[in-house]
Amino acid sequence: MSLYETFLQNILFPMDAYRSGRGKLFKYLKEFEKSQFLSREEIQELSWRRLKTILQHAYDNIPYYRKSFDAAGIAPADILSENDLLRLPILEKRQVQDHLDELVATNWSKDDLILDQTGGSTGTPVKYYYSSDRLISRKAATYRHNRWVGWDICSKSAAIWGASRDFHPPIKFLNKLRNFFFDRQIMLNTSTFNETDVLEFNETLKKYRPKSILGYANALTVFAQVLKERNIPAYNPYSIVSSAEMLTSENRELIENVFGCPVFNRYGSRETSVIASECDHREGLHVMAEGLYLELVIDGRHAQAGEMGEILVTDLLNFPTPFIRYRIGDMAVWSKKPCSCGRGLPTLETLTGRVTDFLITDDGSLCSGASLTALVVAKRPELKQIQIYQERQGEVLYRIASGKNHPLADNDLNFIREKSALYLGKGTKIAFEFVDEIPKTASGKSLFSISNAAPYKFTKE
Ligand SMILES: [Zn+2]
Numbered sequence: 044m045s046l047y048e049t050f051l052q053n054i055l056f057p058m059d060a061y062r063s064g065r066g067k068l069f070k071y072l073k074e075f076e077k078s079q080f081l082s083r084e085e086i087q088e089l090s091w092r093r094l095k096t097i098l099q100h101a102y103d104n105i106p107y108y109r110k111s112f113d114a115a116g117i118a119p120a121d122i123l124s125e126n127d128l129l130r131l132p133i134l135e136k137r138q139v140q141d142h143l144d145e146l147v148a149t150n151w152s153k154d155d156l157i158l159d160q161t162g163g164s165t166g167t168p169v170k171y172y173y174s175s176d177r178l179i180s181r182k183a184a185t186y187r188h189n190r191w192v193g194w195d196i197c198s199k200s201a202a203i204w205g206a207s208r209d210f211h212p213p214i215k216f217l218n219k220l221r222n223f224f225f226d227r228q229i230m231l232n233t234s235t236f237n238e239t240d241v242l243e244f245n246e247t248l249k250k251y252r253p254k255s256i257l258g259y260a261n262a263l264t265v266f267a268q269v270l271k272e273r274n275i276p277a278y279n280p281y282s283i284v285s286s287a288e289m290l291t292s293e294n295r296e297l298i299e300n301v302f303g304c305p306v307f308n309r310y311g312s313r314e315t316s317v318i319a320s321e322c323d324h325r326e327g328l329h330v331m332a333e334g335l336y337l338e339l340v341i342d343g344r345h346a347q348a349g350e351m352g353e354i355l356v357t358d359l360l361n362f363p364t365p366f367i368r369y370r371i372g373d374m375a376v377w378s379k380k381p382c383s384c385g386r387g388l389p390t391l392e393t394l395t396g397r398v399t400d401f402l403i404t405d406d407g408s409l410c411s412g413a414s415l416t417a418l419v420v421a422k423r424p425e426l427k428q429i430q431i432y433q434e435r436q437g438e439v440l441y442r443i444a445s446g447k448n449h450p451l452a453d454n455d456l457n458f459i460r461e462k463s464a465l466y467l468g469k470g471t472k473i474a475f476e477f478v479d480e481i482p483k484t485a486s487g488k489s490l491f492s493i494s495n496a497a498p499y500k501f502t503k504e
């Protein structure tokens with residue numbers, strides 16, 4: 044570790060954490076570092092206790108839950124085992140979109156509500172609040188999971204990332220300054236990029252020497268593919284974290300071979316931050332069980348280990364707008380055996396969810412389907428769900444399930460045309476098709492963008 048890193052980690056970071064989080068960041072980080080090694084049963088007990096607390100809080104203080112629990116004929120005191128949870132209603136994204144005001148705790152100060160919205164790659168935008176305390180515990184959780192793969196606080200990192208809004212917060216100058224001295228992350232924005240960008244960023248990486256690289260699974264794959272085809276040696280970091288999209292074993296192998304380092308899979312969402320990620324043993328993705336209660340359900344019951352189920356997530360630490368049994372839209376399988384690292388956090392072995400192809404722009408660059416769908420739906424929530432289909436270069440078809448706003452107003456369609464021109468080039472023709480819903484594939488994947496024209500294919504079954 045360099046002298047500067049030691050200074051950052053031991054002096055500057057603690058000062059900053061203390062100032063911004065009144066010491067809570069350390070409290071959480073210390074707590075999570077310790078609790079991960081509790082036994083499986085102890086962690087289960089901790090999660091269950093927090094779950095009972097949040098259920099009671101929701102019933103007492105949140106009009107939406109009071110109504111929906113009453114309608115289901117169940118009160119928090121009736122929940123005595125995991126099976127009883129099945130009687131509680133599932134929270135759909137659409138319900139959050141339509142009832143946000145009723146989902147806010149009446150006993151929570153309005154000054155402590157941070158408004159956020161999805162847009163990562165979820166297909167359907169959702170607005171929600173969290174508390175400043177939850178912001179800090181989420182940060183601490185991310186730090187803990189980063190540290191599993193040697194990515195320490197304040198060490199240099201790089202991002203090969205498609206969601207530009209994550210990296211361009213409002214106060215640009217101060218953020219840049221902060222990033223330069225403190226967060227130390229450089230970025231290749233893969234919302235749209237081409238081979239030249241890959242080659243240039245590879246050189247930038249070699250000069251900057253980040254310890255870890257965080258990337259969209261598909262962008263990392265294309266990055267590796269481009270370098271491999273041209274026989275150009277890649278920068279060799281200590282670790283790579285793949286997130287935001289499904290990582291297939293084939294693509295993991297390709298990225299590892301090209302970059303010469305292990306790739307760690309991570310699963311998260313904007314609503315909940317990191318949900319699960321691999322530790323250095325890579326025997327499954329450890330769930331952030333101190334802050335999230337995960338259920339996998341199939342046919343109205345909980346899935347057994349080894350059996351695919353739909354993910355329902357309950358946030359145990361977000362009191363102003365807790366999501367309870369929130370259907371996130373992905374599927375997973377509980378691991379059959381615990382990870383040999385000794386952490387008691389439960390593990391997931393397979394994840395199935397969001398899948399996107401890159402689209403090809405009018406000049407032959409690649410456009411991240413995840414980024415474009417996210418941008419469009421984040422700005423136009425009334426679109427509900429979209430899928431972008433591309434048969435050949437120079438045209439795309441938007442399939443839109445707009446629910447009751449069907450068909451869309453002209454200004455919404457113009458908005459899509461405008462954004463598409465920005466991402467796909469003015470030479471790309473845009474067409475629309477209105478549908479009732481966008482079905483998942485037989486194996487449960489949601490395809491947000493499909494391209495038969497781009498050189499790399501991710502949506503094949
Ligand atoms: Zn482990």
